[in-house]
Amino acid sequence: MISSPDQADRSLKRxxxxxxxxxxxxxxxxxxxxxxxxxxxxxxxxxxxxSLKAVVTSYILSLAVCIPISGWMADRFGTRRVFSSAVAxxxxxxxxxxxxxxxxxxxxxxxxxxxxxxxxxxxGRLTIIRTFPKSELLMAMNFVIIPALIGPxxxxxxxxxxxxxxxxxxxxxxxxxxxxxAQWLIHRHMPDYRGEKSRPLDVVGLVLFGAGTALLSWLxxxxxxxxxxxxxxxxxxxxxLSLLTAYVGHARHTRFPILRLALFRVRxxxxxxxxxxxxxxxxxxxxxxxxxxxxxxxxxxxxxxxLLMMPTTAAAMAMxxxxxxxxxxxxxxxxxxxxxxxxGVTISLFATVAPATPIALIVALSLAQGFFxxxxxxxMNTMAYADVKTADSSMAxxxxxxxxxxxxxxxxACGSLITAWYLGxxxxxxxxxxxxxxxxxxxxxxxxxxISSLSFWTLRRNDGANVSQGLSPD
Numbered sequence: 001m002i003s004s005p006d007q008a009d010r011s012l013k014r015x016x017x018x019x020x021x022x023x024x025x026x027x028x029x030x031x032x033x034x035x036x037x038x039x040x041x042x043x044x045x046x047x048x049x050x051s052l053k054a055v056v057t058s059y060i061l062s063l064a065v066c067i068p069i070s071g072w073m074a075d076r077f078g079t080r081r082v083f084s085s086a087v088a089x090x091x092x093x094x095x096x097x098x099x100x101x102x103x104x105x106x107x108x109x110x111x112x113x114x115x116x117x118x119x120x121x122x123x124g125r126l127t128i129i130r131t132f133p134k135s136e137l138l139m140a141m142n143f144v145i146i147p148a149l150i151g152p153x154x155x156x157x158x159x160x161x162x163x164x165x166x167x168x169x170x171x172x173x174x175x176x177x178x179x180x181x182a183q184w185l186i187h188r189h190m191p192d193y194r195g196e197k198s199r200p201l202d203v204v205g206l207v208l209f210g211a212g213t214a215l216l217s218w219l220x221x222x223x224x225x226x227x228x229x230x231x232x233x234x235x236x237x238x239x240x241l242s243l244l245t246a247y248v249g250h251a252r253h254t255r256f257p258i259l260r261l262a263l264f265r266v267r268x269x270x271x272x273x274x275x276x277x278x279x280x281x282x283x284x285x286x287x288x289x290x291x292x293x294x295x296x297x298x299x300x301x302x303x304x305x306x307l308l309m310m311p312t313t314a315a316a317m318a319m320x321x322x323x324x325x326x327x328x329x330x331x332x333x334x335x336x337x338x339x340x341x342x343x344g345v346t347i348s349l350f351a352t353v354a355p356a357t358p359i360a361l362i363v364a365l366s367l368a369q370g371f372f373x374x375x376x377x378x379x380m381n382t383m384a385y386a387d388v389k390t391a392d393s394s395m396a397x398x399x400x401x402x403x404x405x406x407x408x409x410x411x412x413a414c415g416s417l418i419t420a421w422y423l424g425x426x427x428x429x430x431x432x433x434x435x436x437x438x439x440x441x442x443x444x445x446x447x448x449x450x451i452s453s454l455s456f457w458t459l460r461r462n463d464g465a466n467v468s469q470g471l472s473p474d
Contacts, residue, residue: 015189016131017143020124022185023087024144026178027117030094031059032155032287033162033171040168047103057218058107062114063405064217065210068258070122071398072202075195079127082119084186090116091179098172122394122401129385129393130193134467138327138382142320145377154313196391205250205258212243213406220409259402260395263388268332268463272384273400275455277407279340279380282347282449283373284411289419289438290350297435298355311363315370323378332383332464333456335375340453343372348446351439383464418444 038052045052073082093116096109124144132140162170219236251257264270294305327335346369353362381400388396422437422444 012131012189012191013136013140015185016127016191017140019182019185019189020128020144022178023083023090023120023182024124026087026175026182027090027120029155029158030090030113030172030175031117033159033174034059037159037163037168037171040163041106044168045103045106052103052106054103054107055110059110059114059117060217060405060409061214062111063118064213064402066115066118067122067402067405068209068213068398069201069206070119070401071126071394072199072258073119074123074126074193075394076198078192078194079123079130080186080190080192083123083127083190084183086116086119086123087179087182087186088116089113090120091175091183094172094175094179098169121404122397125381125401126394126397127191127193129397130390131191134386137385137467138324138378141382142323142378145374145381154310195394199256202254202256202258205247205254208243208247208250209258209402212240212247213402215240215243217406217409220413259399260392261399263392263396263399266387268386268459269384269388269396271456271459271463272380273403275336275452276376276380276384277403277410278452278455279343279376279449280404280407281411281414281452282344282445283376284408285415285418285441285445286347286369288412289415289441293350293353293435293438296431297353297438298357308359308362309366311366312370312373315367316374319371319374319378323375326375327379327464331461332379332386333459333461336379336383336456336459337453339372339375339379340456341450343369343376344446344449344451344453346372346446347449348443351442351446354435382467386464386467415441415445 034056038055041055042052070082090113093109093113097106097113100106100109128140128144129137158174159171162168162174215236219233219240247259248261251259251261264274290309291305294300294308298305300308346365349365353365384400385393385396419437419441422440423433426433426437
């Protein structure tokens, strides 16, 4: 029996979010689970933990270089083939990571893993945008964004438990069953969209932007470790900024740039991407600062610290069912402005957490954080495509994903910099001084987040209405 076009369309819309969410959960979980296993990996490979920093930075660099090319590949080879290849590369390279016998082998496997991951988020998001009409885009994005919220929160806890009970190599083998499940879903339910017109690959632009973002991401990753002197860091930073500036000039004078910056003329896209970049500076620092607060301030072991962050996940999942009616009732401008302020207030309130603070209050604070964070991500990720033409969706997805990756690195570096500035010359072994520095960092980051809400005032009252109207709470 042949399904009608309407039945096929309903089936696609029902299962496609699961396809994308499964792959993204694997990628997001893996990106955070590795950090927990670094000490065990170092002991097994007979190296110092610090020398394994390349295992993390190589993955970040692959993402920074390869994300810009994802839109071109999807337009040229089709979303199904590229997404399936990305999941296959990621799964296969995960096995290679688990079988690595030394650091060079592990770094090489992580580079390959980063290449696969770089194609997942942009191409998955692109497929969602092209499948759902704009009036249904918010609900679809809400479902897909959950893995991005859950993965980083579950990663430290799962990684700690695996390393405690099993060899560290098991953290990479976890990806195999998830990757196989994702492949099965892809071949059954993934549509194959291609670009309307074939455009040549902008090799010069790829080199300029890829090299600039890779160098900048690397500098942010090693920031604060004193592995290079200030002068060398300043020179490399200047080189990175010069490469990115050169790309801006190149993009203005080439017909088919790897990332078309003219899309920033679309107000809703510009505000969502640029405003979201600033807002994520505070949000991006929390996964790094909160475990320090819980472990140093409350004296909790790593696995309990991870559990204490999990209420944020529960709140984020609950928000999935509430964001649509909230945005329909109040609109993107009001929601993003007020919600950004509430995020800043929540970040600041973590400065009150001390050994005497009741666990129930910390859980309530984590629930609030997850609630506001989820609403923020859903709103920004959906509004970014409200006024973007279908023909430009792959380009918009590549740009948004590239800046999102950079914002994560900037967030971690920003949190580290502010905390180190407040700590000053005091030793990190001074528990009271570290807690005080963390408290001041939360207050500073909270204030910066509140100020970033001003960027959303440039929105108009009806901006994003085409992706929030007609939605029901269910």
